[in-house]
Amino acid sequence: MEYSRYLNLAKASAIIRAHQKDESFVKDVESKILDTIREFKGAAFVQRGKNWIRILSRVVYLLTTMGIGSRTLGEEYVDIRYVNNNRNIGIRRRLLYVIACIIPLFATRLGNIAQYGKLLSQLNLILFYFFGRYYDIGKRLLGMEYVSSSGEVSKDNTNVGKYKYLGMALAAQLTFQGIVKVKDIVKERQKLVVDIDDNVNEKEHDSEKEETEESVEFKTETPCLLCLSSLENAAAAGCGHVFCWTCVLEWAQQSRSCPLCRAALKPQQLLLLR
Amino acid sequence: MSNAQKRLLKEFKKYSNPNNKLSESIISLTPINDNNLFDWIAIINPIETIYKKGFYKLSIKLSNTYPLTPPIIKFITNESQIDRDEQITYQIPHCNIDFKTGEICLDILKIDNWSPIWTLEYSILAIIYLLNNQEPNSPLNIDFANLIKLNDKLAINSIINYYIK
Numbered sequence: 001m002e003y004s005r006y007l008n009l010a011k012a013s014a015i016i017r018a019h020q021k022d023e024s025f026v027k028d029v030e031s032k033i034l035d036t037i038r039e040f041k042g043a044a045f046v047q048r049g050k051n052w053i054r055i056l057s058r059v060v061y062l063l064t065t066m067g068i069g070s071r072t073l074g075e076e077y078v079d080i081r082y083v084n085n086n087r088n089i090g091i092r093r094r095l096l097y098v099i100a101c102i103i104p105l106f107a108t109r110l111g112n113i114a115q116y117g118k119l120l121s122q123l124n125l126i127l128f129y130f131f132g133r134y135y136d137i138g139k140r141l142l143g144m145e146y147v148s149s150s151g152e153v154s155k156d157n158t159n160v161g162k163y164k165y166l167g168m169a170l171a172a173q174l175t176f177q178g179i180v181k182v183k184d185i186v187k188e189r190q191k192l193v194v195d196i197d198d199n200v201n202e203k204e205h206d207s208e209k210e211e212t213e214e215s216v217e218f219k220t221e222t223p224c225l226l227c228l229s230s231l232e233n234a235a236a237a238g239c240g241h242v243f244c245w246t247c248v249l250e251w252a253q254q255s256r257s258c259p260l261c262r263a264a265l266k267p268q269q270l271l272l273l274r
Numbered sequence: 275m276s277n278a279q280k281r282l283l284k285e286f287k288k289y290s291n292p293n294n295k296l297s298e299s300i301i302s303l304t305p306i307n308d309n310n311l312f313d314w315i316a317i318i319n320p321i322e323t324i325y326k327k328g329f330y331k332l333s334i335k336l337s338n339t340y341p342l343t344p345p346i347i348k349f350i351t352n353e354s355q356i357d358r359d360e361q362i363t364y365q366i367p368h369c370n371i372d373f374k375t376g377e378i379c380l381d382i383l384k385i386d387n388w389s390p391i392w393t394l395e396y397s398i399l400a401i402i403y404l405l406n407n408q409e410p411n412s413p414l415n416i417d418f419a420n421l422i423k424l425n426d427k428l429a430i431n432s433i434i435n436y437y438i439k
Contacts, residue, residue, distance in 0.1 A: 034275070038309075039309075042308040042309040043275070043279060043283055043308070043309070043311055044283070044286075044308055046275075047283060225390075225391040226281075226341060226390050226391065227277060227280060227281050227284070228281055228284035228285065228288075228393075229280065229284065247277075247390075250277075250342060251342060251390055254342055259389045259390050259391045260389075260391055262389070
């Protein structure tokens with residue numbers, strides 16, 4: 001590659017940092033947009049439209065930074081910019097990237113395809129950990145590669161700061177998940193064969209189904225009693241009652257008794273359940 | 275969105291769900307308007323108490339620290355003439371309720387005895403329970419507390435019904 005004679009390829013660490021910075025700015029924009037919409041339309045409206053507001057804020061952020069031809073704040077922060085075939089990335093490609101951000105909005109309608117999208121982005125991450133360059137799948141497809149505009153040009157451009165071992169771990173996890181999934185599919189096939197073989201089993205199968213449905217319901221209907229949402233990082237108090245970690249910790253700082261049974265509650269006795 | 279807003283939104287969804295029946299004594303329990311979940315109104319008809327003929331209106335004010343701090347609940351006693359509703363009784367003689375301001379003296383609604391697992395519905399139910407379990411030893415309405423202490427049922431009932439519309 002020609003430009004590598006004049007410029008360093010951006011280090012993987014710099015790319016990650018740029019992305020994280022951008023992410024935090026997007027969050028910032030999102031919370032501002034949320035507050036504004038809440039002011040006009042009420043909290044219930046915001047709750048319903050959370051998904052598209054999240055994507056809208058990302059688009060707004062990218063349009064006002066990348067869209068007008070400058071760098072995003074994250075890229076500026078670590079001083080990296082795009083190159084492609086010795087030229088700067090044109091406005092058209094940038095806009096295409098921004099438009100691509102809207103795709104997740106339709107992910108729920110696409111159904112199965114959304115799953116493949118997730119898999120694809122995971123594969124992309126593995127490639128990134130091994131070879132650097134493209135942290136984002138959209139950028140990989142559009143060939144938007146970063147160079148660092150600061151620092152001395154090193155002679156061998158192999159020093160891109162790879163996270164080989166992280167990549168390996170991720171790859172191992174993915175293959176393992178794949179194996180489990182394949183096994184499940186094989187099992188289901190076998191079950192189907194058995195079902196077709198004797199229809200007498202059908203009734204039993206039905207009752208089994210009901211049972212599993214009940215247990216699923218039970219799971220979703222035991223929320224944390226403090227925030228009334230589903231349990232997040234479940235934590236048990238000394239008396240055995242379970243709440244969200246953040247909820248119960250907040251309460252424990254104020255009062256030293258279990259919200260349910262008023263048994264003594266010490267913050268240091270809270271047990272995070274895994 | 276703060277934790278208080280999230281939790282209040284959950285409660286709002288629960289109470290506005292037609293499949294979920296509130297207690298028979300609670301006629302309605304809603305925010306004053308959709309944009310502000312920190313200000314609610316409840317209308318009760320405490321059918322299982324000596325106040326069973328009356329409809330009472332309660333104002334519920336919440337802070338951003340809810341549910342770590344209790345809601346501030348009062349009987350509405352000083353509604354302006356314009357907003358007054360013919361059905362609602364604005365005077366409630368009860369030894370633990372201030373007759374003028376509608377302030378309620380109930381230990382579980384004080385910060386030391388409050389528990390965050392109680393929802394707005396439970397808090398209202400606790401108040402309805404208080405209506406039949408007067409505590410004359412810590413009165414806000416001393417005259418009525420004396421009647422309770424004397425256990426003069428005729429006087430108690432006639433005073434209550436005198437104010438009910």
